[in-house]
Amino acid sequence: QSVLTQPPSASGTPGQRVTISCSGSSSNIGSNTGNWYQQLPGTAPKLLIYSNNQRPSGVPDRFSGSKSGTSASLAISGLQSEDEADYYCAAWDDSLNGRVFGGGTKLTVL
């Protein structure tokens, strides 16, 4: 049972816009910034979004993040086949004094 709650799966067709949610609490997303990772099979996670809505250099602007209260969201517009991957949200949790992750969302491009 992950501290942050994500839907286990999401899907879309090429060109579509997909949104993945991440529900937390006042001790994590509610009081700290949210981050998003993309993980391709057999590889380490790659940072997509940090500080709720910032993109690291090299991440396409098709990826965007937002936060509202104790929830965060990742939006992917202009869906491409190479976006098929697992996506994880993450945040620091002040009560647990540790980093917490969502359970992951498997994105399928139909």
Added chain:
Amino acid sequence: EVQLVESGGGLVQSGGSLKLSCAASGFIFSGSAMHWVRQASGKGLEWVGRIRSKTNSYATAYAASVKGRFTISRDDSKNTAYLQMNSLKTEDTAVYYCATYDYGDPPFDYWGQGTLVTVSS
């Protein structure tokens, strides 16, 4: 180029011990907090713990699932972080990643390739 290279994984019996290493290069290791994250096969990411820099008193923090069994340390002279794992359980079987991140200016977030730890009963 930033590199984090984990080593030390392998097969160990339940109740046994293992020490993982994470060799770092390409960034100021001594000033960076180092984290360990694990991922069981087909499962999600689980934060294991972290050690902060000397400036922050090498403070450590651990997930409840490993507290009292795992110890994170570092040797800044060798640019290496360690994860000592004792009293291993079958549920500790996972790929273990070391990682470092700081979302200041400029932000960075780097992960190693991971090392597999298998705990047999």
